[in-house]
Amino acid sequence: MIAVVFILLLLGVFIGLSFFGMADAGSLPIGPILVVLGIFCAFFAAGIYIGAALGVLGILMGFAFSDRPFWSFLGQTIWGPSSSFVLVSVPLFLLMGEILLRAGLSERLYRALNVWLDRMPGGLLHTNIVASGVFSAISGSSVATAAAMGSVAMPFFQGKGYDPRMVMGSLAAGGALGNLIPPGITFIIYALITETSVGALYLAALGPALMVVAFFIVVILLKRAAAPPPGPPIPLREKLRALVGLIPTLLLIFVVLGTIYAGLATPTESAALGVVAAIAIAVAEGRFSFRMLHNSAEATARNTAMIGLILMGAYVLNYVIGLLGVPQMMAQAVGALPLPAWVVMALIIGFYLAMGTFMEGFSMIITTVPVIFPVVMALGYDPIWFGVVVTMLVEIALISPPDGTVLYVLQGLRRDGGPISHVFSGVLPFVLVYILAIAVLMVFPGIALWLPSVAGP
Numbered sequence: 409m410i411a412v413v414f415i416l417l418l419l420g421v422f423i424g425l426s427f428f429g430m431a432d433a434g435s436l437p438i439g440p441i442l443v444v445l446g447i448f449c450a451f452f453a454a455g456i457y458i459g460a461a462l463g464v465l466g467i468l469m470g471f472a473f474s475d476r477p478f479w480s481f482l483g484q485t486i487w488g489p490s491s492s493f494v495l496v497s498v499p500l501f502l503l504m505g506e507i508l509l510r511a512g513l514s515e516r517l518y519r520a521l522n523v524w525l526d527r528m529p530g531g532l533l534h535t536n537i538v539a540s541g542v543f544s545a546i547s548g549s550s551v552a553t554a555a556a557m558g559s560v561a562m563p564f565f566q567g568k569g570y571d572p573r574m575v576m577g578s579l580a581a582g583g584a585l586g587n588l589i590p591p592g593i594t595f596i597i598y599a600l601i602t603e604t605s606v607g608a609l610y611l612a613a614l615g616p617a618l619m620v621v622a623f624f625i626v627v628i629l630l631k632r633a634a635a636p637p638p639g640p641p642i643p644l645r646e647k648l649r650a651l652v653g654l655i656p657t658l659l660l661i662f663v664v665l666g667t668i669y670a671g672l673a674t675p676t677e678s679a680a681l682g683v684v685a686a687i688a689i690a691v692a693e694g695r696f697s698f699r700m701l702h703n704s705a706e707a708t709a710r711n712t713a714m715i716g717l718i719l720m721g722a723y724v725l726n727y728v729i730g731l732l733g734v735p736q737m738m739a740q741a742v743g744a745l746p747l748p749a750w751v752v753m754a755l756i757i758g759f760y761l762a763m764g765t766f767m768e769g770f771s772m773i774i775t776t777v778p779v780i781f782p783v784v785m786a787l788g789y790d791p792i793w794f795g796v797v798v799t800m801l802v803e804i805a806l807i808s809p810p811d812g813t814v815l816y817v818l819q820g821l822r823r824d825g826g827p828i829s830h831v832f833s834g835v836l837p838f839v840l841v842y843i844l845a846i847a848v849l850m851v852f853p854g855i856a857l858w859l860p861s862v863a864g865p
Contacts, residue, residue: 462721462775470728495600498593499712500679501548504664504686505556506704511690513656514543514556520653522564523642529632532570533578536561537624540582541617544589546660546682550806554583554814558821569636572826574628576818577834581624583814584803584842589617590665594773594799596675597719601777604791606675607668611863612792612856616800616849623841631837656689669863715770722774749787750850756780757801757846764805773802796856797846804842807835 447465508514518539525534540557547553558579565575587594590610599606664682667673673681690696763772777798784794806814809832819828849855 460717460721462718463724464721466721466725466728469725495596497591497596497676497679498715499708500676500683501591501593502552502711503704503708504679504682505547505549505552506707507683507686507690507701508546508660509552509556510700510704511686511693511695513546513660513689513693514539515560516653517543517657518557518560518564520650523647523650527638527641528629529638530628531636531638532561532564532568533574533628534625535564536575536578537582537585537621537628540579541585541589541621542654542657542661544585544587544592546657546664547586548591548593550583550586550803550814551817553586554579554817555821557582558818562821562823566824571631571834572824573830573834574631575834576822576826576831577836577838578624578628579818580807580812580814580831580835581627581838581842583818584807584838585617585620586803587806588613588620588796588799588803590614591668591675591679592799594770594802595795597770597773598777598795598798601774602781602791602795604795608792608860608863609795610665610668610675611860612796613799614859615855616796616845619848619855620800620842620845623845624838627837627841656692660685660689718770718774722778725775749789752787753784753789753850756784757797757850760798760801761804761808761843764801764808765810770802772805773798790853790857792860793849793853793856797849800842800846800849804839807839807842809835 447468518535521539521542522532522535525538526532528534536557539561540553543556544550544553547556561579562575565572586592590613592610592613595609595613596606598604599609660682663685664678667678667681668675687696687701690700760772760776763776781791781794785791806812809815812835815828815831815835819831
């Protein structure tokens with residue numbers, strides 16, 4: 409079926425091109441561009457793998473709109489960015505998260521924070537947010553954070569009278585912090601595409617991340633009726649004893665983020681140190697085995713291959729788009745609009761929000777940033793600030809119905825047989841306050857830019 413659709417799409421390309429006429433690189437008409445966008449949407453709707461769709465679309469655009477022998481440079485186009493030293497940190501952070509997931513660190517973290525947060529109005533729901541936020545600081549992935557916290561947290565809610573919609577919504581919102589809180593993998597990809605500093609992006613993300621966590625806690629406080637009344641007070645001695653469970657997590661955060669912020673290691677080197685520290689924690693917990701290490705490496709290889717294929721297809725498409733001058737043309741067109749810069753930025757944010765409802769967040773950033781970035785720079789916005797905003801939009805895409813990846817991960821972890829509508833309805837208040845956080849960041853960009861400016865180069 410996919411092969412038939414693919415052939416029909418190819419015929420549609422050439423029919424559309426013959427209708428609109430060929431164009432040189434300097435004067436692309438709107439017609440062929442709309443045809444290409446339509447073909448991409450058809451690829452996506454037909455279920456063709458996103459990496460293959462991007463690569464094929466780039467080749468079709470090159471043959472249709474350019475008379476240059478771009479195919480002679482495809483190998484170098486793919487190899488150049490793929491061999492970047494910064495990109496090595498992606499599989500290392502993934503491996504670290506897989507090891508920690510199997511070492512039981514997430515369970516110790518959740519239990520320790522639950523002792524301190526259970527008495528707040530909303531009880532365990534606050535633990536979902538805070539524990540996910542802390543685990544995000546050592547995982548770098550929203551999906552990994554949601555999987556780890558979801559598998560640990562769900563048994564705690566059985567038979568306690570919590571609204572299942574708020575339970576699933578708070579877990580999804582907490583999982584969405586995985587890429588926003590350093591060392592988020594999305595920042596690494598954005599830095600690679602735009603040639604910005606990963607360290608500066610990590611510093612800029614801290615203020616917005618704390619703001620988003622605070623907004624999530626406010627949502628839970630406003631919906632505290634979805635939770636049972638707080639239990640009896642917990643003795644201070646027991647609370648202090650529970651802090652021991654946070655020591656491995658805090659040590660790992662210090663190893664990973666402390667070395668980056670102190671200038672002692674690059675993100676890639678800190679990721680390697682994190683893998684070593686994760687193995688040491690697994691050994692100390694008595695959970696380490698070669699089978700566990702093999703399973704962690706296998707899962708990492710699978711996810712890395714998926715990311716790598718998407719990157720390669722995106723590199724081909726982005727190279728051809730840049731060769732044809734599409735980003736420059738869009739930047740000039742937007743710059744000539746009689747609209748304030750903030751209105752154009754609001755339209756860009758709305759575009760991302762709409763796209764996030766049907767497109768996976770990681771693919772979204774790879775395919776759009778090379779085209780949108782010159783437009784944003786032409787509007788006069790800071791590239792570090794925009795990196796934080798784009799990452800927040802990717803996180804919203806991960807928890808936006810009906811195609812949010814995190815939502816389906818959590819639904820797959822459920823054992824109560826509840827419908828996925830619980831997840832969809834429960835996450836909506838958190839999506840709305842996440843959008844509010846982006847609006848606040850537009851009005852007060854210093855929330856993201858103050859810390860990088862103080863830290864300096």
